[in-house]
Amino acid sequence: xxxxxxxxxGWGFAAPALLWTLAFFVVPFAVMAAMSLATLEGRTLxxxxxxxxxxxxxxxxxxxxxxxxxxxxxxxxxxxxxxxAYPLAWIIAFRVPQRxxxxxxxxxxxxxxxxxxxxxxxxxxxxxxxxVVNKALLTLGLIAEPITLANTRFATVTGFxxxxxxxxxxxxxxxxxxxxxxxxxxxxxxxxxxxxxxRHVVLPLTLPGxxxxxxxxxxxxxxxxxxxxxxxxxxxxxxxxxIMVQLGRRADFPLAAxxxxxxxxxxxxxxxxxxxxxxxxxx
Amino acid sequence: xxxxxxxxxxCAMAVFIYLPVGALVLFSFQGGALPVPPFNGxxxxxxxxxxxxxxxxxxxxxxxxxxxxxxxxxxxxxFTAAYGLARHALPGTTLxxxxxxxxxxxxxxxxxxxxxxxxxxxxxxxxxxxxxxxHVVINLPICFSIIxxxxxxxxxxxxxxxRDLGANEAQVVLLITVPMLLPAIAAAFFLSFTLxxxxxxxxxxxxxxxxxxxxxxxxxxxxxxxxELNAIGSLVFLVSVTLVLALELLLFRRRA
Numbered sequence: 162x163x164x165x166x167x168x169x170x171g172w173g174f175a176a177p178a179l180l181w182t183l184a185f186f187v188v189p190f191a192v193m194a195a196m197s198l199a200t201l202e203g204r205t206l207x208x209x210x211x212x213x214x215x216x217x218x219x220x221x222x223x224x225x226x227x228x229x230x231x232x233x234x235x236x237x238x239x240x241x242x243x244x245x246a247y248p249l250a251w252i253i254a255f256r257v258p259q260r261x262x263x264x265x266x267x268x269x270x271x272x273x274x275x276x277x278x279x280x281x282x283x284x285x286x287x288x289x290x291x292x293v294v295n296k297a298l299l300t301l302g303l304i305a306e307p308i309t310l311a312n313t314r315f316a317t318v319t320g321f322x323x324x325x326x327x328x329x330x331x332x333x334x335x336x337x338x339x340x341x342x343x344x345x346x347x348x349x350x351x352x353x354x355x356x357x358x359x360r361h362v363v364l365p366l367t368l369p370g371x372x373x374x375x376x377x378x379x380x381x382x383x384x385x386x387x388x389x390x391x392x393x394x395x396x397x398x399x400x401x402x403x404i405m406v407q408l409g410r411r412a413d414f415p416l417a418a419x420x421x422x423x424x425x426x427x428x429x430x431x432x433x434x435x436x437x438x439x440x441x442x443x444x
Numbered sequence: 445x446x447x448x449x450x451x452x453x454x455c456a457m458a459v460f461i462y463l464p465v466g467a468l469v470l471f472s473f474q475g476g477a478l479p480v481p482p483f484n485g486x487x488x489x490x491x492x493x494x495x496x497x498x499x500x501x502x503x504x505x506x507x508x509x510x511x512x513x514x515x516x517x518x519x520x521x522x523f524t525a526a527y528g529l530a531r532h533a534l535p536g537t538t539l540x541x542x543x544x545x546x547x548x549x550x551x552x553x554x555x556x557x558x559x560x561x562x563x564x565x566x567x568x569x570x571x572x573x574x575x576x577x578x579h580v581v582i583n584l585p586i587c588f589s590i591i592x593x594x595x596x597x598x599x600x601x602x603x604x605x606x607r608d609l610g611a612n613e614a615q616v617v618l619l620i621t622v623p624m625l626l627p628a629i630a631a632a633f634f635l636s637f638t639l640x641x642x643x644x645x646x647x648x649x650x651x652x653x654x655x656x657x658x659x660x661x662x663x664x665x666x667x668x669x670x671x672e673l674n675a676i677g678s679l680v681f682l683v684s685v686t687l688v689l690a691l692e693l694l695l696f697r698r699r700a
Contacts, residue, residue, distance in 0.1 A: 170613065171532025178525035178544060178584060185581045186547050189558030196561055249457050252450045267692060269457070272465045274684040276642040278658045279677035282665060283464035286471065286479060289669060293467050296481040327461065384551020386645055391665065401553050408649075414561060421554045428549070 197418035206415070214419035224403065228423065231399040234314065235383040238321040239375050245322065246329035247371070253330070254337040266334055273327035281391040284320045285311055288392070312394030320392045321382055328381075329374040336370025337363075372438035379431050384424060400424055465681065472674035479671045490675040500676060503660035507641055510572050510656055514579035515636035519629060521580070522587030527621060530595040531603070541592075548585040555581055556646040563650070570652040578646035583636040590635070594628035627694050634691045638684055 200211040218224045249269060257265045272280070287293045288310040295307040310316055340363065348358040386401035393399070398406070400420055407417040432439065471479035473486040494500055525544060529537055547555060559578050563570060599621060606620045622629065644658040651659060657680065664673055 167532055168534055171528045171534045174524045174528025174532070175534065175540060176528075178521040178588065179540060181521055181580065181584060182543055182547065185559060185577055186550075186555065187543075189555075189562045190550075192562050192565065193554070193558040245457065245460075248450075248453055252454055256450050263692075267688075269461065271685060271688070272461055272681075274638060274642075274688045275465060275468075275681045276644075276658055276661070276677070276684065278644050278661050278665070279468070279680050280464065282661075282673060282677060283468040286467045286669060286674070287464050289480065291478070291480040291669075293463070293481060323460065323464065326457075380549060380551060384553050386553055401551075404553065404557070408557075408560075414564075417557060418561065421557050424551065424554065428551075432549075 193418045194422060196415055197422045199415045199418075201413055201415055204412075214416045215423075217416065218419065218423065223398070224420070227398050227400050227403045228427075230314075230397050231383050231401075231424075232427065234317060234321070234389070234399065235379055237318055238325060238382050239378045241318070241322045242325035242329050242378055243371060243375055245326045246333055246374070249326070250330045250333035250337055254334055266331070270327040270331050273324065273331075277324075277387050278391070280324065281320050281388050284316065284323065284392055288316050288319070311392065312396060314393060314397065317389045317393035320388045321385075324388075325378045325382065329371075329378060332374035332377070333367065333370055336367045340366055369438045372435045376431060376435045376439055380428050383427060468674050468681070469678045471671060472678040474671045474674070477671070479669050479674045490671040491679075493672055494676045494679075497672075500657075500660055500664075503655050503657045506572055506654055507657040510576045510579060510647075511637045511640040514576040514640050515583060515633050517576075518580045518583035518587045518636050519591075519633045521584055522632060523591050523622075523625075523629060525588050526592035526595055527617065530592060531600070544588050545585045547581050552582060552643065552645045556649040559646070560649045570650055572651060572654050572656070575647045575650040575656065578650050579636075579640045579643060582643070582646070583639060586639070587632040587636055590632040591625060591628050594625055599624045631691055631694050634687050634694070638687045638691075641680075641687070642684065 195208070197214055198210050198212070199206055199208045200213045201207070218228075253262060253265045253269060275283070285292070289295070290307045290309070290311070292311070294310060295304075298304045299307065344362050344366065345358055348362045349355075353361065383399075384401060386399075386405055389399045389402055390405075395402075400423070404417045404420045404424075407413040407420070467479075470483060470485075472490060473488070474490070475484035475487040525540075528534070529540060534540070556578055559574065559581075560570075563574055568574070602624065603616050603620050606616050611619065642658065643656075644662065647656040648659050648662065655663075657676075661673065661676060661680075664670070664676075
């Protein structure tokens with residue numbers, strides 16, 4: 162079999178990016194997977210096929226608890242974000258006059274581009290004991306004492322929902338405007354009410370977009386360290402927080418790697434659950 | 445009533461979306477030492493403060509440098525890969541596209557952790573360069589996707605014409621393909637730069653002494669709320685918004 166010059170040239174063009182991905186993504190990932198099967202004895206690392214780290218996960222309550230907290234927070238955030246983003250995208254796509262549409266979309270997602278760390282800090286400003294919300298409620302006389310908003314799960318979820326509502330608005334909007342108005346017109350002509358049109362025509366057609374956005378939300382949310390650390394405090398730890406504790410205080414790389422693998426496992430399960438609607442090459 | 449409902453919702457969302465950013469920017473002009481109500485401003489003292497902060501300004505320069513270099517590298521790699529896969533019939537194209545896009549589906553923490561383990565095993569030191577390598581890993585899939593998606597049939601005929609007229613491969617790429625795809629290439633660059641500029645966890649794990657801006661901000665956070673953080677946060681936001689507006693103009697000017 163001869164390889165044509167054209168094919169060879171194509172490989173030449175594709176090779177640098179492939180090698181980069183291989184060297185700095187695939188190989189590190191493989192090493193990390195191997196590391197999750199290593200074990201620490203004192204401070205020495207012993208490679209091999211040990212399942213201690215995974216066993217610890219099943220046995221130690223705080224690790225197991227972190228997995229649960231992460232999944233709970235992520236599911237809450239994904240659900241809330243979709244429920245807020247869909248109507249917003251809908252209004253921008255169908256209610257806002259055409260010439261203002263791009264402007265409205267741009268404004269709706271502008272704070273999305275604030276740095277992640279800064280955005281969480283900004284929410285702290287709003288939710289802190291002395292913060293904007295507490296001061297406003299006190300001034301209005303709605304509460305007598307400042308209420309605890311920061312350093313709770315509520316704060317973590319609020320920070321996440323803020324970010325992902327903007328992300329989902331973008332993906333759902335892209336989906337909605339691709340929808341030909343003829344479908345809706347036809348449904349209306351055939352006597353469907355506005356709600357029926359939505360339920361039986363628009364929603365099913367935009368489901369792939371919703372699921373793609375929701376999956377993206379799930380992946381980014383469950384793997385995030387910053388928002389839970391800044392807004393949630395250390396009251397209940399998520400998996401990324403536990404990973405960082407293992408790295409920072411204990412230098413327990415094997416356990417951190419095992420937790421990362423578990424995180425990957427959860428994301429894979431989420432992927433399988435959504436696979437029917439997902440086409441990742443569209444992202 | 446039903447006609448009003450969407451607008452009420454829109455206003456409520458506007459408040460939700462802009463509340464933190466509004467508080468951030470407003471209290472960056474705070475006249476006192478705490479960025480909380482009541483507002484005693486306006487004052488520019490905190491901006492003066494951060495501009496005089498050597499560590500902060502150094503980290504800002506580091507961020508600009510890492511962002512520019514890693515984005516340029518990601519765009520080059522993304523472009524050549526897109527060109528190779530779109531213009532040449534290769535076996536296993538789908539698989540390779542999957543491999544190139546794969547880092548997009550893995551959280552940054554895991555990418556950073558994997559790289560950290562390898563760097564430590566090899567006994568290499570942590571620096572801005574290691575963080576930059578990580579930034580290329582996360583931006584390459586995005587650059588590749590954007591540029592690959594814009595490689596249409598239209599450019600292909602121009603490339604073929606150039607080849608028929610005797611241009612060699614390098615001339616075709618540099619004189620025909622790159623200029624024609626310039627908007628997509630620039631968009632990919634700006635998007636990469638924005639993401640690198642904002643990226644925290646990989647930079648946090650993979651730098652030690654020279655840090656990027658988000659990492660420096662993170663360490664400032666330990667002292668709690670301060671108008672200094674508001675001021676630097678507002679500046680970071682301003683840079684991101686400028687980049688996004690540039691992106692918007694690049695991508696959508698033609699359509700409008």
